Amino acid sequence: MPSAFLLIGIPGIENGATWTSLVFCVLYVLAILGNSALLYIIKTEESLHTPMFFFLSLLALNDLAFCSSTVPKTLGIFWMNGGLIDATSCLTQMFFVHCLSVIESGILTAMAYDRFVAICSPLRYSSVLTYSLLRKIALAILLRAIALIFPIPLLVRQLQYCGDNIVLHTYCDHMAVVNVACGDKRVDNVYGLVMSLFVTGFDLLFIGLSYSMILQAIFKMPTKDARQKAVGTCGSHISIIFIAYFSAIFSFLTYRFGQKTIPHSVHILSSNMFILFLPFWNPLVYGVKTKKIRQRVQRILFYNQSTFPPSRH
Template identity: 80%
Template sequence: MLPVPNTSLHMPSTFLLIGIPGFENGVAWISVVFCALYILAILGNGSLLYIIKTEESLHTPMYFFLSMLALNDLAFCSSTVPKTLGIFWANGGLIDSPGCLAQMFFVHCLSVIESGILAAMAYDRCVAVCSPLRYSSVLTYSLLQKIALVILLRAIAVIAPIPILVGRLQYCGGNIVLHSYCDHMAVVNVACGSKYVNSVYGLAMSLCVTGCDLLVIGLSYSMVLQAIFRMPTKDARQKAVGTCSSHISIIVVAYFCAIFSFVTYRFGQDAVPHNVHILSSNFYILFLPFWNPLIYGMKTKLIRQRLKRILFYQSTFPWDRHYQLETRAIAE
């Protein structure tokens, strides 16, 4: 007797993540790259957090937001990469439904938090350049805590409906997710019922969050540019640009990767192969946590000097005091 197919309309008990289809022959190299980037991201962000925590002169609003970014990046890449490596190395693609929904929530929630932190950092740079004398009095510790709480609550509020809506979809026995992690639309495409609400909500949420944060970033840096053009000397203008260059480079990389992934998945599926989209999604999750501490480490002199002290066990640097005074002058 032939087995009766599962035609249940409820969510299956498990999903099967297939990884990156079409790259089976190169999975060994892809997994090595993923693993290397993941290890470097953990080391980079961990070192950044340790340096900021142990160096008193870095206890300023700018580095408060940088610490938030480092913590978020650690959680962001850790939410998907271990499972993806399990798929590559041990065919561990099975994931139970609650675990899949939890991964979906954390991946998208951490993405929204990342965007909110970048917007907050743009506001921080705006205050530092436009009102340097009022920097410490405006960005008080109390205000920083409130900003962090708003960023967290906003992310939870906009992402919480997503796993709920996915759980209410109708399924017809299918459980194969064409992705390496439980991405929202990848799981939605497994369902056999109407997907209209999920699709519209995902699109509206992405546009609103990204649009609001880019608006804050745009307004902040327009004010920064106006302040820079009004500065009397070339050295002052170069110093002001230097305080913003690291953040600008991170914004460009973050939003370019996010928008490319979003557009190709929503509107470019005929032009961009599905496996390329999956690879770009993983690259977005992995590259940002690797890139952020690297760019801040290269462009922030005080962090570089503290890192040299840790690596080479040098107890003092004759120029440390100079950089501490310079950092405090920028903060004030």
């Protein structure tokens, strides 16, 4: 491998690079603040110590790591032309970006199972989703991601390079680095394709089955209020799932099958928005949709206002 790679950012948007970097920066700061606030509220509010918020806290932690794995380097490329990255750091970033992406998908799948148990078997909710099971689910999500992604940087390291070290991306994406190589890339291409289809296909199938049974249970509820409450608890999760998998599938398909018809800048922007927009959107959606979180935020704001000394004017 070359000793270092040069990340060139997003080619084709030079005229709008300043505004693009500002959008990235604002979304990143809001994502850090939103997910940190979500974790603080869940930790300090006893009534939120439930399986649903356990998975939500895992999602917030993963989102913090997810966006932080790429955005600081991306901003360095925009603001300081800091696109140079040594090979070891590039492979490390590649591992964490894709590992955190698989973990994100696993958490969303686990949250679908949580909603299935809560709506279809509400009386058994606490006995089924024990903290022992929650820890096992979290460990399984982590181990699956590591097992699937660990071979990727090893395979990339074995490729043959012919002196070219320019990566057409803002971070060390797997296929972006593979495209730099000049040797036989079939193993990397096939493994990346099979791994992506396996994770996306399995998780979407599980989520689809969970929500099909959830819908059946909702239609059987005796009152309209109960049905509305059940739909409300699932609505935020469904919106997150749609955004996450739509952007991931779009990025996956355009990189492999749409390079001749879709501008490269569009693909890179979609990849960055998948990493950046979800961490920004998740705490916003769950904060607005979840009544207990809204009440906790209101209490914090009301308490802070009440601690200010009264004005003398």
